Amino acid sequence: MKNSTIIKTEHLTKSFPMGKSRFTALQNITLEVNKGEFTGLIGPSGSGKTTLLNIIGSLDTPSEGEVWVLDQAVSKLNAREAAQLRKMNLGFIFQSYNLLGVHTVFENVEFPLLLLHYTATERKKMVMDALEWVGLTGKVKSKPPQLSGGECQRVAIARAMVKRPEMVLADEPTANLDAANSHNILQTMVKLNNELHTTFLFATHDEKVITYLRRKIYLLDGKIAKDETINQQTVQS
Amino acid sequence: MKTAFILAYRNLIGAGLRTWLNVIVLSFSFVVIIWMKGILAGWDHQAKTDMQNWQIGGGQYWQENYDPYDPFTLTESHAVIPETLRNEISSGNMVPVLITQGTIYPAGRMQTILIKGISPHQNLLMLPTQYLDTVTSSIPAIIGASMARANKLNKGDHITLQWRDANGTFDATDVLITHIFSTNVPAIDGGQIWIPLKKLQSMMLLSGQATVLTFRDSGKDRPKLAGWKLKPAKELTAEIDQLIKTKSIGQSVFYIILLLLALLAIFDTQVLSIFRRQKEIGTYIALGYTRREVVGLFTIEGAMHAVLAAVLSAAYGIPFLLWQANTGWTLPVEASDYGMAMAQTLYPVYSAGLVLSTILIVMLATTVVSYWPSRRIAKMNPTEALRGKIQ
Numbered sequence: 001m002k003n004s005t006i007i008k009t010e011h012l013t014k015s016f017p018m019g020k021s022r023f024t025a026l027q028n029i030t031l032e033v034n035k036g037e038f039t040g041l042i043g044p045s046g047s048g049k050t051t052l053l054n055i056i057g058s059l060d061t062p063s064e065g066e067v068w069v070l071d072q073a074v075s076k077l078n079a080r081e082a083a084q085l086r087k088m089n090l091g092f093i094f095q096s097y098n099l100l101g102v103h104t105v106f107e108n109v110e111f112p113l114l115l116l117h118y119t120a121t122e123r124k125k126m127v128m129d130a131l132e133w134v135g136l137t138g139k140v141k142s143k144p145p146q147l148s149g150g151e152c153q154r155v156a157i158a159r160a161m162v163k164r165p166e167m168v169l170a171d172e173p174t175a176n177l178d179a180a181n182s183h184n185i186l187q188t189m190v191k192l193n194n195e196l197h198t199t200f201l202f203a204t205h206d207e208k209v210i211t212y213l214r215r216k217i218y219l220l221d222g223k224i225a226k227d228e229t230i231n232q233q234t235v236q237s
Numbered sequence: 238m239k240t241a242f243i244l245a246y247r248n249l250i251g252a253g254l255r256t257w258l259n260v261i262v263l264s265f266s267f268v269v270i271i272w273m274k275g276i277l278a279g280w281d282h283q284a285k286t287d288m289q290n291w292q293i294g295g296g297q298y299w300q301e302n303y304d305p306y307d308p309f310t311l312t313e314s315h316a317v318i319p320e321t322l323r324n325e326i327s328s329g330n331m332v333p334v335l336i337t338q339g340t341i342y343p344a345g346r347m348q349t350i351l352i353k354g355i356s357p358h359q360n361l362l363m364l365p366t367q368y369l370d371t372v373t374s375s376i377p378a379i380i381g382a383s384m385a386r387a388n389k390l391n392k393g394d395h396i397t398l399q400w401r402d403a404n405g406t407f408d409a410t411d412v413l414i415t416h417i418f419s420t421n422v423p424a425i426d427g428g429q430i431w432i433p434l435k436k437l438q439s440m441m442l443l444s445g446q447a448t449v450l451t452f453r454d455s456g457k458d459r460p461k462l463a464g465w466k467l468k469p470a471k472e473l474t475a476e477i478d479q480l481i482k483t484k485s486i487g488q489s490v491f492y493i494i495l496l497l498l499a500l501l502a503i504f505d506t507q508v509l510s511i512f513r514r515q516k517e518i519g520t521y522i523a524l525g526y527t528r529r530e531v532v533g534l535f536t537i538e539g540a541m542h543a544v545l546a547a548v549l550s551a552a553y554g555i556p557f558l559l560w561q562a563n564t565g566w567t568l569p570v571e572a573s574d575y576g577m578a579m580a581q582t583l584y585p586v587y588s589a590g591l592v593l594s595t596i597l598i599v600m601l602a603t604t605v606v607s608y609w610p611s612r613r614i615a616k617m618n619p620t621e622a623l624r625g626k627i628q
Contacts, residue, residue, distance in 0.1 A: 059620050079529070080527055083526060086522075086525045098517075098523070103248075103251060107247055115524065
């Protein structure tokens with residue numbers, strides 16, 4: 001594994017029991033993602049992109065093959081080690097935001113820092129910085145039900161970014177947003193990628209997202225169909 | 238752990254009405270359990286105190302044949318008061334009582350009673366025996382309110398009293414009710430009449446004799462006396478302990494039901510939470526919690542209902558419990574007919590042990606019912622949970 005390689009998969013296969021047979025969601029996936037990439041797993045529903053994202057995020061384990069995330073073999077991690085990997089190094093952004101509904105914006109963003117045992121002063125500064133990145137400093141006391149979809153997703157981005165993770169895994173982050181909000185969100189993520197050099201890995205089939213990606217890994221029926229790196233000039237910024 | 242407490246607190250406060258409904262029900266359990274146990278403790282304390290003040294003092298010597306539950310023993314239940322006790326009696330630290338059977342005829346009816354002779358000048362017991370020190374052509378007598386009610390007797394009434402002396406000779410005379418006293422101790426009230434000791438001794442031809450000797454000082458080491466049985470206060474109040482224990486079991490059923498209702502609400506909330514908050518559970522795991530830690534978080538969240546309930550209970554329960562301790566709980570008049578040593582007004586007594594044990598029991602029970610459904614989280618698939626899929 002090269003120094004700059006942040007994710008590496010080798011002959012990764014994932015299958016699920018389905019009735020009496022098994023459904024293979026991923027088949028013999030081998031790829032590498034380097035630090036600072038802005039990469040997307042692209043494919044239609046059922047192509048295996050979310051499954052791959054979950055395995056990389058140590059929320060699931062491969063049936064065969066291996067995944068290394070930050071030099072750690074995911075299938076060999078126990079529950080505590082996997083949780084530690086997520087807590088320390090990974091940020092997640094979900095299609096339906098997955099914010100804690102009864103917590104305020106501040107408390108939602110603060111959550112990962114609580115798990116990392118930062119002091120109250122450190123937490124406050126880091127949360128306000130993160131909310132500034134996403135332009136939500138005026139909404140600290142609001143609760144998710146009081147926010148628009150775009151604002152919710154920006155809170156989710158702030159929550160994913162607040163601890164400055166090595167990598168952010170975003171699963172269909174714009175699926176519930178309109179075009180304007182989607183662009184706004186993506187521009188925020190591009191900015192964070194440029195400024196903080198955080199690696200972003202998306203699972204998407206949204207054209208709006210695809211135009212921002214610098215590397216596109218196409219999945220079809222659980223296999224990599226195409227892996228292309230885009231010339232920097234052609235990517236939206 | 239600290240993080241889990243912070244999160245649990247935020248989740249609970251954020252859940253608003255749902256939390257407060259559970260907390261209110263649980264706090265009600267806290268207050269009622271403490272109040273009911275306090276009433277029992279108060280009753281126990283009051284009954285024992287009253288019994289000691291009115292009937293048994295610091296303990297008693299019983300003439301060896303005396304059995305309060307067997308009236309046939311009464312003819313043999315008397316003996317000469319031992320010479321060694323004369324000083325104690327004359328100094329007012331011991332009161333001899335002679336007991337025999339008799340019959341009264343109130344308004345032409347016949348009623349078998351106990352005649353008890355006691356010194357009018359005693360001040361060891363709260364019995365108002367000074368009313369026996371009355372110059373009258375009849376024998377002065379005092380009776381309890383229950384006895385007066387049952388026989389329709391009033392102060393100033395004359396009734397005929399018949400008895401049989403030590404030689405077996407029947408005799409009769411009139412007694413004058415000089416006072417009716419009110420007491421919470423039925424053993425000195427129902428079916429008995431109190432007259433001066435010397436008068437009864439002369440009526441019975443049992444000069445210098447007694448059935449029971451009540452002494453003041455319970456701490457003193459008492460010598461064994463031939464022909465007399467020593468009955469320490471602890472032994473004499475054992476029946477009250479037994480009675481309170483029986484009542485306590487009965488009342489426990491009531492507050493266990495109350496507690497179960499509160500716990501059911503929390504259990505229900507926990508079960509619902511685990512179904513409704515799948516996405517949240519998945520999110521906790523994605524953000525770095527293990528499933529076990531999420532179980533811990535949900536358990537703390539459930540158990541924290543009890544903490545909030547304790548705080549709420551303190552807010553309204555302390556004033557209520559203090560008010561009750563001062564004004565007491567007044568029972569209906571009929572309660573005095575129950576035949577138990579029960580005051581008209583019961584004053585609850587709260588000890589630190591009672592409050593702490595109640596809080597501990599409620600907290601422990603709440604934690605158990607919170608943990609029980611939360612264990613399910615440990616079997617959840619986080620990727621399914623993240624999608625909110627019910628598992």
